[in-house]
Amino acid sequence: MPVPGGLRERLEEMARAHTVHGHDGQEYMHNGHDHDEDDDAHESGEDESYGDAAGLSIHPAIPIPVELPEGAETLNPEALSPEMILSGMLRVIAAGEEKPEWIDYYCRFVRASRPRILEEFTGAAVLKARNGDFDMALEILDALRALFPASPAPLLNRALTLEEKAALLERQGKSEAAAVYLAAEAAYEEALALEPPFPAAHFNGGFFFMGQKDFRRARECFCRYIEIAEEGGGDGEDGDGKKEQVESLVREIEESGLEDESFREAYELIRQGQETRGMEKIRDFLERRPSVWNAWFMLGWALRRLGRWEDGAAAFGKAVELGGGNSDTRNELAICLIETGDYPLARRELETALREDPENVKIISNLGVLAMKNGDDDEAAAFFRTALEFEPDDPVARQFFDAYTTVEDPEL
16 A cells, blocks of 8 residues: 555654664574574674664655455554554565565665564564464565575574474375475575575584485585684584584594495485385495494385385394484384384383483374274373374374264364
8 A cells, every 4th residue: 555644654653663773682493303403692793784763764655565454355544553564564575576675665664663573583483383383484584584684594594494394294294395305405505505604504404414314415514514613603612512513423424434325325215115226225335334323224214114024123123232222213113013013112112212202293103003002092092192282283193093082082
């Protein structure tokens, strides 16, 4: 809508409500993975001054976007609020489809009227992502990227959000997971290319690529992080142990030979459903490096997907023996043990895994499956109910829980 005279005064009051300062206090997202995103305030190292409110004049010829209240079809000017204007501007900024001069004007207006919007909206995006509303989190972060193009935090947070979304889709067995992982990788690569380098991007990017079994790229990220830390470039110098953690991971990658292309190829083949070819690759790797637990895990994963339960259990057991006794390995081992009928040992492995990762929905659901096979329907329903409390859309927990739902025990 164009700006009528009466509204112009209200807009000028909004823009004068605060003095614009440089921004700080970025919050990096928690995405539930093993790697540790920064919670602490981050200084960009630049004087990001965008002018002050006194220098912002209301342009009567530029339309003012307004977000209508839910259910409203027309705008009541008397009910117009600052929040409706800011929400409308932010949606236009995030979409980036209007004239550049309009978007620049909206950006300056939002920054002038809400000088702490970077901190406030980063917190809002974190909350949305934690609650599973990834699309809204990404929309907020896209708006922040346009508002603060010199700040690396929104870009890294976008990568973390996409990574978390992809992981959830993968747990749910959704085919869209692969495309979202690719989008996350592209976002990480963009953050990794920033100059001056952003230490948190290299730290978190390393863990992302480890999760994708791209250990060559992970090592590159970690080595760059170490270089930045040694140059006094940030995260590694504050005594939090990150530099030591990363150095340990680099040594493990190098000593285990995980940069070997056959390892990466095996992972991609198995993930694409070519388990037999993938096993050939990983067996070739194991002939040269028989003591690498990650390779035994990979072999077990392929065997489990082929329904070769006893062989899979043996491979996962070897991975545990060689030091890979994490929650993922024990969960996979338990799946094979359930199928071979060794319920007591499967229970032990799942309980050990759950102690390490008490909110892991896969482990909780598998305890429900085990209870069901043991004939304990009440315990099975309790496990599935707990899994759905953590992840309401989990297909396995939902399928089995619905089977136990009665009038006395209503669906979640």
